[in-house]
Amino acid sequence: MKPALLLAFCLAFFTLSTQSGSAAPLSAGADARLTAALTTQRFVAYVPRGFSMLNGVPQPATAAGIRDDLQRLRPYFSGIVTYGLGSGQALIPELAVKAGYHALILGVWDPKDRAELDQAIALARRYPQHVVALILGNEGLFWKRYQARDIKAAADYVRTQLPQLPLASSEPFSVYLDSPDARVLLELDLLLPNVHPRFEPWFRPDNLEQATTFVTEVMQRLHTVTRKPVLIKETGVPSGPAEQGFTEQRQADFWSRLLARIPPGPTQSVAGFEAFDAPWKPRELQDEFGHLEASEAYWGLFRRDGSAKPVLKTFGPWTGQTLPPAPPPPHRYPGSLLN
Numbered sequence: 222m223k224p225a226l227l228l229a230f231c232l233a234f235f236t237l238s239t240q241s242g243s244a245a246p247l248s249a250g251a252d253a254r255l256t257a258a259l260t261t262q263r264f265v266a267y268v269p270r271g272f273s274m275l276n277g278v279p280q281p282a283t284a285a286g287i288r289d290d291l292q293r294l295r296p297y298f299s300g301i302v303t304y305g306l307g308s309g310q311a312l313i314p315e316l317a318v319k320a321g322y323h324a325l326i327l328g329v330w331d332p333k334d335r336a337e338l339d340q341a342i343a344l345a346r347r348y349p350q351h352v353v354a355l356i357l358g359n360e361g362l363f364w365k366r367y368q369a370r371d372i373k374a375a376a377d378y379v380r381t382q383l384p385q386l387p388l389a390s391s392e393p394f395s396v397y398l399d400s401p402d403a404r405v406l407l408e409l410d411l412l413l414p415n416v417h418p419r420f421e422p423w424f425r426p427d428n429l430e431q432a433t434t435f436v437t438e439v440m441q442r443l444h445t446v447t448r449k450p451v452l453i454k455e456t457g458v459p460s461g462p463a464e465q466g467f468t469e470q471r472q473a474d475f476w477s478r479l480l481a482r483i484p485p486g487p488t489q490s491v492a493g494f495e496a497f498d499a500p501w502k503p504r505e506l507q508d509e510f511g512h513l514e515a516s517e518a519y520w521g522l523f524r525r526d527g528s529a530k531p532v533l534k535t536f537g538p539w540t541g542q543t544l545p546p547a548p549p550p551p552h553r554y555p556g557s558l559l560n
């Protein structure tokens with residue numbers, strides 16, 4: 222679809238749509254950019270390989286490491302979804318823009334942290350053509366790191382400065398459907414649920430048809446509670462360990478089925494999850510939650526050494542498109558973080 226026709230379609234679609242929630246609606250232009258991003262970009266959930274946790278202490282990513290990661294990801298993805306801005310991750314937007322990505326959904330790890338919110342606002346102003354949404358927290362309601370009122374307060378604060386920037390918060394899908402906190406999430410502009418069949422009691426690694434049907438049905442149910450767009454931020458199956466029945470081929474088979482069921486469109490899409498294996502996760506999660514889950518090390522579409530798994534053939538190459546123009550930032554911003 223040509224960019225001009227795409228923009229016209231997006232404007233028409235959201236003019237006719239009825240948005241749920243009580244927050245002030247986005248302008249037609251802001252809605253069109255968000256819709257265009259979902260339709261024309263392929264997103265991947267990204268934590269730098271150089272980032273890790275060691276005994277509860279963050280080990281920061283470096284610019285060189287992020288640059289290498291983004292170069293490996295770019296043939297397959299044109300959009301990046303991040304989780305936070307600490308420990309070197311604030312470098313991602315600038316490096317992603319330079320690497321040719323078209324769309325960024327920036328994560329704020331702690332919506333109670335005013336400094337992190339201000340940093341996200343500054344980055345959105347610096348890269349208005351690329352930043353299409355902010356994420357106000359990741360699974361903090363589910364794990365009780367913050368409360369719904371903290372998300373609402375963060376959203377109100379951001380909207381005073383960037384009233385036309387779409388906002389979201391990411392939680393397990395059940396929180397959007399069966400929680401008293403759902404109202405706050407549905408008042409935001411975009412849903413970013415995490416849908417993991419692997420953690421359902423019926424899950425078996427050899428029954429990928431049931432797993433992908435489950436994800437598809439969750440998407441359908443979310444559409445019954447809101448007309449706002451839905452980007453599944455996390456899903457998939459890990460590629461190991463083999464003793465649990467996980468293999469790289471089964472990971473590829475899952476994604477082959479799911480991508481055929483949920484292609485990118487104006488109301489829904491699925492992000493690749495996650496960019497790279499993270500061998501530090503099982504031990505750190507055990508220390509935090511008291512349970513060792515070895516498969517947490519193997520969710521990546523790339524291995525820890527940066528080599529591609531077979532699943533990348535399933536995704537295939539993706540160029541994306543330049544998004545419709547964004548309005549200029551309201552005031553000047555500081556220079557590059559790399560200077």
